[in-house]
Amino acid sequence: MSLEISAHESIREMYKKLKEDGMTNLWDRWAAQEQIRCKSFCAKGLSCQFCSNGPCRIIPGKLERGTCGMDGDGMAIRYMLLRNAMGLSTYTYHAREVAKTLIATGEGKTPFKISDTVKLRDFAAKLGLNPNSPVDHLAVDLGRYILSAINSDSNASLKTVEVFATPGRIAVWKRLGILPGGPANEQIDAISHCLTNVDGDYVSLAKTAMRLALSCIYGSLIPLEYGQDILFGTPKPHRMNFDFGILDPSYVNIVVNGHEPFVGIAS
Numbered sequence: 001m002s003l004e005i006s007a008h009e010s011i012r013e014m015y016k017k018l019k020e021d022g023m024t025n026l027w028d029r030w031a032a033q034e035q036i037r038c039k040s041f042c043a044k045g046l047s048c049q050f051c052s053n054g055p056c057r058i059i060p061g062k063l064e065r066g067t068c069g070m071d072g073d074g075m076a077i078r079y080m081l082l083r084n085a086m087g088l089s090t091y092t093y094h095a096r097e098v099a100k101t102l103i104a105t106g107e108g109k110t111p112f113k114i115s116d117t118v119k120l121r122d123f124a125a126k127l128g129l130n131p132n133s134p135v136d137h138l139a140v141d142l143g144r145y146i147l148s149a150i151n152s153d154s155n156a157s158l159k160t161v162e163v164f165a166t167p168g169r170i171a172v173w174k175r176l177g178i179l180p181g182g183p184a185n186e187q188i189d190a191i192s193h194c195l196t197n198v199d200g201d202y203v204s205l206a207k208t209a210m211r212l213a214l215s216c217i218y219g220s221l222i223p224l225e226y227g228q229d230i231l232f233g234t235p236k237p238h239r240m241n242f243d244f245g246i247l248d249p250s251y252v253n254i255v256v257n258g259h260e261p262f263v264g265i266a267s
């Protein structure tokens with residue numbers, strides 16, 4: 001194949017080993033797909049299979065709308081919005097696990113203990129909880145707060161936006177109508193926009209995608225990062241050996257590691 005696997009020797013070595021072992025891999029799969037990829041429609045977002053009146057394709061200048069009336073701009077951003085929705089779901093799933101783990105830990109039902117009590121009290125105070133409660137009670141209160149914020153109405157803006165966003169950004173988001181509520185309800189609203197004939201306007205769909213992104217960050221990502229630091233300790237620089245094939249000894253390399261550590265830390 002002509003595809004350059006990687007500039008990094010360890011990645012090339014891994015690819016060679018995969019080939020020797022007869023294993024399928026992403027480089028070969030990508031190259032094979034590239035041969036047959038639909039460049040006129042699919043790669044440009046100018047096709048749609050969302051309902052039984054399709055599939056539809058857009059040919060600029062000739063066939064400007066799908067059966068339902070959706071144009072190419074609308075089709076492309078609607079796919080983008082649904083990709084955002086998948087991202088929001090996975091972050092919110094993660095945030096929900098953190099919230100439930102905080103509650104279970106405060107109730108003494110996990111092998112964990114609250115590691116960063118300073119961060120717990122600081123975050124709780126920012127959210128209007130009583131920071132002077134006993135640590136275990138406060139962990140339960142915080143977990144419940146995160147769960148209720150995830151499920152809060154999309155008409156009421158999130159407290160975490162007020163706490164963490166700058167006034168200038170909040171004013172812009174208000175003006176655009178994208179100040180978000182809880183991720184679970186924003187998700188319901190956003191996916192409803194994607195149903196055939198509900199929203200055919202690419203600007204409206206793009207604003208919905210931005211609103212979803214803000215809800216994801218402020219309703220799920222920030223609470224889950226705080227929650228994990230509170231549970232397992234705020235990360236500090238430390239030495240370790242690994243090779244992702246992305247480090248260069250002549251630069252300062254910063255690698256952020258995280259995601260869902262529950263099982264790893266418990267075992």
Ligand code: SF4
Nearest residue numbers: 048051054056066068
């Ligand atoms: S939603 Fe509209 S563009 Fe998509 S398949 Fe149905 S009719 Fe065609």
